[in-house]
Amino acid sequence: MSDPSPKRVQKKRTSANPVKTDATKQKPASKKSSPATAKELTPQKILQALEGNIEPVTPTMLYRLNALLVSIVMVLLPLIYVGIIGLVIWGVYFHAVNSLGLFEVAGSASSGRARGKGMILMALVYVAPIVIGAILIVFMFKPLFSRPVQSSSRRSLKRENEPLLFMFVDRVCDAVGAPRPVQINLDIQVNASAGFRRGWLSLLGNDLVLTIGMPLIAGLSLRQFSGVLAHEFGHFSQGAGMRLSFIIRSINMWFLRVVYERDDWDERLEHLSETLDLRVSWILYLARLFIWLTRKILWVLMMVGHLVSGFLMRQMEFDADRYEARLAGSRCFAATSKRLALLGVANQGALNDLGQFYAEGRLVDNFPALININLKKLPEDVLQAVDASIQQEKTGWFDTHPATLARIASVQNEETEGVFRLKAPATVLLSNYPREAKYVTRDFYFGVFGKKIKPSELHSIDELLIRQEEEQKMHRAVQRYYQGAIYPNRPLQISEHSVQVPEDAKQCAQELKNYREKVLKHRSKYKTYVDEFREQESKSVSVNVATVTLRANIKLGGDDAFLKSLTSYDKTIKASTAIDRKKGELRIELEKYETLIVKRLERALQLFLVPKVQAQIPEAAEWERDLRDLLLTLQNTNSQIARLWELHTICTSFQVLMHFFDQMRQDEQYCEVVMTEMEKMEHLLNSIHTRFKRLPYPFEHSQADITIGEFALSRTPESNNPGDLLGASEALFENLMSLNHRALGKLCLLAEQVEKLLGLEILPEFEAKEAESDE
Structure with missing residues (x-):
């Protein structure tokens, strides 16, 4: 779950139950809804079950003051960096203008030979800082224009092709009081996110895009999925909050990129410093040293940004969690949290399976389905390990998300069953889920391999699972034959x-x-x-x-x-x-x-x-x-x-x-x-x-x-x-x-x-x- 944002509201809550009373009166049947199968549900029933709004989350005065403080600090951090660039420029200029007297000192030498050597030395002393400074200024300016690598491994949907999904998302937005997205994308991540469609260009409007991970649609119930959407749009229920969240995350991601990313310029400077004659390359080595120092300054600013914004971002998550609980219920939130953790483990297992399939020149044509199969096959010890991990998870100073148990404890105070409780598979929202899953899978492969995958390289999941079962049979046969006394790097001395x-x-x-x-x-x-x-x-x-x-x-x-x-x-x-x-x-x-x-x-x-x-x-x-x-x-x-x-x-x-x-x-x-x-x-x-x-x-x-x-x-x-x-x-x-x-x-x-x-x-x-x- 991603960008949080609190909502500033005028109306206060009137009861302990966060569900508005008028919505409850309009749809009493919603509270008594029972699990339904995909065949029993019609688009009309799904949308009717989501009618009515929830009461918005009210931020405290302390929270608002903290948001103001974080905003000031996060804006100051890049300005501090720009100020350092200004100091470097001024230093180079000051040296260039005021150090010409060095040549007069060299020219006053008594002998001609000493005068010549002095002039050469002073020329190096004068020119070297200017060259080093110029290189440093270029490399310090470069991060200001750094752009993130855009992912192409996502698929945009059209409203006319998937009307139910778009209408369902619109109803969730209306329920939480958030602007509706103008675009919905699908990708392969075990995650969902809502953000500005064109980045900074969309900051002044409500030009939003929702990105949904297909594994969520495959692995969550309709009720759980609605809660995840409510969480995402809960971040955007307040205009100022969602813009603050975007600015904070953008600045933090910018710092992260410029501190750790390297490009062709860095490689060229390193190559030149190592290949040129040392009488020249020492200047480049000094330039690299100062560039390294500036990146350490950026690292310090980045850590300050993470530390200062951490508390606010975690509070935004708590507020978004309350939106999720008020839409889908407190108990559903806890179940969804664990389900998402298990989906993450299943995703890793599916990636391992994919590596085995790829080794034999085959790729599965429906990766979300492979994740779901891994989810269903998770052994008991893995389930226990996930539970233990949730129990032991602690919130760190630099974390943008609170620990899972802390989030569950926070929403328990809501004590609500939610306004939407249909439990059919979330796949009912798509007109043709298998088709979309296969399209997203191909997009995923394109992002990984950088080329279009031939249809002959894609195989049905049933075919590959049969092969996988054969592999497991072989593994179990070795275990039975050795009776547990086996170590892989002990070879058997057997000959044909x-x-x-x-x-x-x-x-x-x-x-x-x-x-x-x-x-x-x-x-x-x-x-x-x-x-x-x-x-x-x-x-x-x-x-x-x-x-x-x-x-x-x-x-x-x-x-x-x-x-x-x-x-x-x-x-x-x-x-x-x-x-x-x-x-x-x-x-x-x-x-x-x-x-x-x-x-x-x-x-x-x-x-x-x-x-x-x-x-x-x-x-x-x-x-x-x-x-x-x-x-x-x-x-x-x-x-x-x-x-x-x-x-x-x-x-x-x-x-x-x-x-x-x-x-x-x-x-x-x-x-x-x-x-x-x-x-x-x-x-x-x-x-x-x-x-x-x-x-x-x-x-x-x-x-x-x-x-x-x-x-x-x-x-x-x-x-x-x-x-x-x-x-x-x-x-x-x-x-x-x-x-x-x-x-x-x-x-x-x-x-x-x-x-x-x-x-x-x-x-x-x-x-x-x-x-x-x-x-």
């Missing part, structure tokens, strides 16, 4: 050559049963070893981070006690030696269990090659066709897991280095470490990638005859681009590790079918509380 038709099928089946029994017998003990090994691996990553940051002369903070203890090279060496020794001991034990897994899997796959067994397995021909490719994939990815983990460790340390890039980019020691780590990363990346350039991808892909190398890395990164190289390295690691897990999972699924034919039940997924004793 070890899977041959057995000479004695009965003996092979008996060996399979024996290995399975041993797996069940020792699973708990080895689960403990796996947990210990995982802990040591985590410490290995910390040791590498400590070593790299020590080389770069970086001091780390944080709460990691082990990492903070590694304050010298001697300590990192001792820690690394101890970790390697412990990992070696654990590796011996883990290999015993992993050997059982390999032997069990090999025997099952060997039995599959027996014709009598194949005859009883569904789709045996497809399994046999894919078996060799799966084994080859597993063998090759297993051979690179140690190097992939090394690459992942380097990436982790490099990410830590990049956190200090802005403040240490001029430090030679730091830059040398960055370049060394980039070279190591690039070498490993290319070496691993080369191994897979010609190996066929074993699963279905939208691109025919794609190789594993093409799947794992879509393009070669720029070697001199740290972000590009890091992103490619992480992608290679994630894709190959995922591919290894999928290939193993599919083989485990086949092995389970063979075991089932032998009368062996498919094992349940291992849980620690059900662990059997080793003895």
Whole structure:
């Protein structure tokens, strides 16, 4: 929810119930409305249920004084910056006019040679401040004309195409006493916002635009959605308040952009300072220093603006919340708040799903529907985590929105059921919701990829969910097969050559049963070893981070006690030696269990090659066709897991280095470490990638005859681009590790079918509380 704005009203509330009595008398049935389905609702019923106005929220005198104070401060902050520019201009002018006497001093030198050197020196002393000042003035003026990047990933609706949505929005505006928007946009965000359509050009009128996130329409009830709209237009129920809110947010966003954004001018100045001769470039280095100082001044002004405006913006949110409660009810507000938090989590899950789909050349054609599916599938532990997050959330000094619990507590004082209580899906407001969802999804892809997506790249959500379910089956099969004693960077030493038709099928089946029994017998003990090994691996990553940051002369903070203890090279060496020794001991034990897994899997796959067994397995021909490719994939990815983990460790340390890039980019020691780590990363990346350039991808892909190398890395990164190289390295690691897990999972699924034919039940997924004793 966005821009708040209090309403200044003449009429005071006449009762504890914020609903006006005349509206209540006109529509008594509204208070007794029951949940309705989309089929039972007609546009007329929906609009009739929203007739009547709510009583506006009355701001206090303290609130108005605070608004006045914040207005003055927020206007002063940019003026202070302009004043600093004026001082710089005056300083350059003063120096240019009053420092000409330097040449007279140089000209009075006794000897000709000394006079010549003096003139050159004085010329540098005179010219350098003018050049530095001119560059500084240009770079200080530049933020005043900075413009935000406009997003094109939204869709504008027309009233004639969506009359019900427009009329519904108009009724909400009338109910809260806000001006009606002249334009309604749809986008993919889990949010809604109302603002001036043309920015500052619309400040003097009521030229408003409402932007609605399609996930809200997909995931909220009609009542909840009406409350969200009431909140947004509650900000705009008072003309002065909505304009003040716009000014505050615009100034804060301007400061944010100019402090952190960089453009071509910054890159050119940096490039020139680093490539020109030092006898000239020192002037540019000084200019960069003063530019850095001005940005620090901007940062201070920005933080002052956030601090001063924070209280007012939070109060505006409280007032907008009351509008929401008075329209949709206090209890509905609490439910909506939690629902929005869950939609945010589901949105992240949908983005993760999208990444998996995209890896195989496919994109879902209805992203809001994917979010909604993730919402319905959220596990209990995630729901509990969201509840805990809401309970623990605190309001900070610089926050523009209060903590959720504080907002819920505030609206409880309203004690109202609201004037609108229809609970049908909000999708009834659109004449063709699926069509609009697909249009918005395509706009979203255009914003991400910068190009139009071909229809062949878009796939129905049902098709992709079937694929996703297959992925989950493979994952669960690995968990069942390992019985919980699995760590992804422990490769299975299995070869395609070890899977041959057995000479004695009965003996092979008996060996399979024996290995399975041993797996069940020792699973708990080895689960403990796996947990210990995982802990040591985590410490290995910390040791590498400590070593790299020590080389770069970086001091780390944080709460990691082990990492903070590694304050010298001697300590990192001792820690690394101890970790390697412990990992070696654990590796011996883990290999015993992993050997059982390999032997069990090999025997099952060997039995599959027996014709009598194949005859009883569904789709045996497809399994046999894919078996060799799966084994080859597993063998090759297993051979690179140690190097992939090394690459992942380097990436982790490099990410830590990049956190200090802005403040240490001029430090030679730091830059040398960055370049060394980039070279190591690039070498490993290319070496691993080369191994897979010609190996066929074993699963279905939208691109025919794609190789594993093409799947794992879509393009070669720029070697001199740290972000590009890091992103490619992480992608290679994630894709190959995922591919290894999928290939193993599919083989485990086949092995389970063979075991089932032998009368062996498919094992349940291992849980620690059900662990059997080793003895």
